[in-house]
Amino acid sequence: MRKFLLAAVATLALGSAAMAQGHADRGPHGAPMQDIVGIHAELMLAERTVTVHLYDESGSPVPAAGYTGSALVGSGQGRQVVQLAPTTENTMAGTAQAALPRGAALTLQIRNPAGRSGQARF
Template sequence: MLKVTAIAAALLLSGPALAQHAHGAQKGPNGGPMEDVAGVHAELVVSGQTVAVNVFDEAGKPVDTKGYTGSVMVVSGGDRKTLQLTASGNALTGQAPGPVQSGAAITVVVKTAAGKSGQAKFSAP
């Protein structure tokens, strides 16, 4: 019984350590929501038709996106669009065919210059 209690305690105490990089409702420097993607911090900023994913390191400093690739899938109601993102400075940007609706589900896929890839889900502001 002591062994089971010790394992349960270890799992409960390790939860915060495992989740320490999740940003959830945390806002980035440009006011957009942030999540960890492929070992970097990604901030989603949507303005009209423009979708930008600003990239930061662990210390919150902008990362040059040269060599990065990415895409976003925007789902609003029954409408689904996939946009390719282009690296520019410390962001990956793309243009939707029309304004991105507030509340749209946005899935961001990023591949770093080092080949590490990942995805995160956001809700458009």
């Protein structure tokens, strides 16, 4: 009985952690967010525009000056690269040549001002 209760408590704890993690995967704008090179990048797509908002661990905006990036958008046999550049205080954006397909796989690569780079898949 004791083992059963311990297993039940552990299962509930893991379920709560998973739910909390899922909630934390969304940024302030409600879009998916992942860690890349020490920052949180929130990815937003609209028509032909790729927008990335940058935040620190506490959720405060990180100035985009000095950051560069690109997004590789793939759908079926088609692929396109969208170059990202700082646009506003904590935002980088770029425009694709063609409309972004719904449900396309996207790999985001960001290079910070110190020259470190990283990537995440959305």
